[in-house]
Amino acid sequence: AQKITQTQPGMFVQEKEAVTLDCTYDTSDQSYGLFWYKQPSSGEMIFLIYQGSYDEQNATEGRYSLNFQKARKSANLVISDSHLGDSAMYFCAMRAGSARQLTFGSGTQLTVLP
Amino acid sequence: EADIYQTPRYLVIGTGKKITLECSQTMGHDKMYWYQQDPGMELHLIHYSYGVNSTEKGDLSSESTVSRIRTEHFPLTLESARPSHTSQYLCASSLAGGPGNEQFFGPGTRLTVL
Numbered sequence: 001a002q003k004i005t006q007t008q009p010g011m012f013v014q015e016k017e018a019v020t021l022d023c024t025y026d027t028s029d030q031s032y033g034l035f036w037y038k039q040p041s042s043g044e045m046i047f048l049i050y051q052g053s054y055d056e057q058n059a060t061e062g063r064y065s066l067n068f069q070k071a072r073k074s075a076n077l078v079i080s081d082s083h084l085g086d087s088a089m090y091f092c093a094m095r096a097g098s099a100r101q102l103t104f105g106s107g108t109q110l111t112v113l114p
Numbered sequence: 115e116a117d118i119y120q121t122p123r124y125l126v127i128g129t130g131k132k133i134t135l136e137c138s139q140t141m142g143h144d145k146m147y148w149y150q151q152d153p154g155m156e157l158h159l160i161h162y163s164y165g166v167n168s169t170e171k172g173d174l175s176s177e178s179t180v181s182r183i184r185t186e187h188f189p190l191t192l193e194s195a196r197p198s199h200t201s202q203y204l205c206a207s208s209l210a211g212g213p214g215n216e217q218f219f220g221p222g223t224r225l226t227v228l
Binding site for chain 2: 050095105109
């Protein structure tokens with residue numbers, strides 16, 4: 001079975017600063033993918049970044065980077081230069097092996113302060 | 115930008131009514147998914163489709179049913195809506211089922227059953 005744990009129900013960050021959202025995962029599969037999605041109050045899920053279990057380098061997409069520590073089973077999202085529009089719910093998710101679906105964490109509500 | 119659509123975006127309906135939530139994608143994806151999400155909570159898979167005429171129930175038990183007669187269309191039906199069905203329903207699709215394949219999400223349908 002796969003499990004995603006997000007231990008920060010809510011986070012605050014000042015505009016223009018960087019913030020790290022924590023995510024740990026558990027799986028017995030060797031092959032898996034880790035995803036981060038953003039969900040604004042409007043409800044849609046917006047894909048941000050992906051990290052494969054065999055990728056040796058941390059994934060980056062613009063202001064988003066994924067701090068992948070395989071031995072610790074963590075996949076933290078780092079948002080640099082925070083904007084007010086980054087205020088949203090952020091979900092970490094995993095798809096392991098031949099699993100049908102993504103397994104989601106409980107999410108972190110990020111609020112960017114002016 | 116993902117081409118996956120859901121209608122209606124919002125639905126308020128009385129107990130006992132039959133409803134169908136529509137989901138369509140124009141990306142030619144074989145895999146489609148329905149997730150249920152209560153406010154501020156994680157997503158849970160309720161239905162999955164490998165392709166045309168192939169559907170399975172997800173990990174979260176649901177009284178809803180689905181059909182997949184065409185690749186692009188994956189509607190979800192509740193024969194008799196109840197207040198316990200109040201939730202957000204998110205449709206998603208992916209090109210294939212491997213760990214690295216991103217799921218594209220629709221904008222969601224927020225269902226309220228009175």
